[in-house]
Amino acid sequence: MDETLHILLEIQHIDQRLAELDVPDNVQQFEKLGFQWQPERRQQLIELRSKRASQLDPEVLAHYQGLKDRYGEAIVPIDGGICLGCFMMIPTAWVQNIRQNLSVKTCGHCGRILYWVG
Numbered sequence: 001m002d003e004t005l006h007i008l009l010e011i012q013h014i015d016q017r018l019a020e021l022d023v024p025d026n027v028q029q030f031e032k033l034g035f036q037w038q039p040e041r042r043q044q045l046i047e048l049r050s051k052r053a054s055q056l057d058p059e060v061l062a063h064y065q066g067l068k069d070r071y072g073e074a075i076v077p078i079d080g081g082i083c084l085g086c087f088m089m090i091p092t093a094w095v096q097n098i099r100q101n102l103s104v105k106t107c108g109h110c111g112r113i114l115y116w117v118g
């Protein structure tokens with residue numbers, strides 16, 4: 001997989017965890033399941049995110065951030081030739097390109113970053 005795409009997916013994953021932690025009910029739920037909530041975990045995630053972000057081209061990061069602000073989820077999978085962000089068909093030739101996740105490709109309809117789940 002393309003390194004940039006890999007880092008972007010990791011950042012998105014961290015952002016989703018952080019968003020979950022901002023919902024107090026989720027932390028309560030976590031504790032109800034018998035887990036001990038450690039507040040420093042949140043800080044660890046923030047530090048990991050900034051470490052990963054520093055490995056990216058600032059333009060790529062800004063693009064990701066813009067998509068995240070607009071849609072919530074910046075990077076979405078393709079399934080059956082369909083962008084799972086906007087549910088529009090991606091041209092077949094494009095899908096071939098995306099299939100190996102060798103570069104950062106965006107949906108021609110919504111602009112989200114696409115990745116292939118093998």
Ligand SMILES: [Zn+2]
Nearest residue numbers: 083086107110
């Ligand atoms: Zn789309």
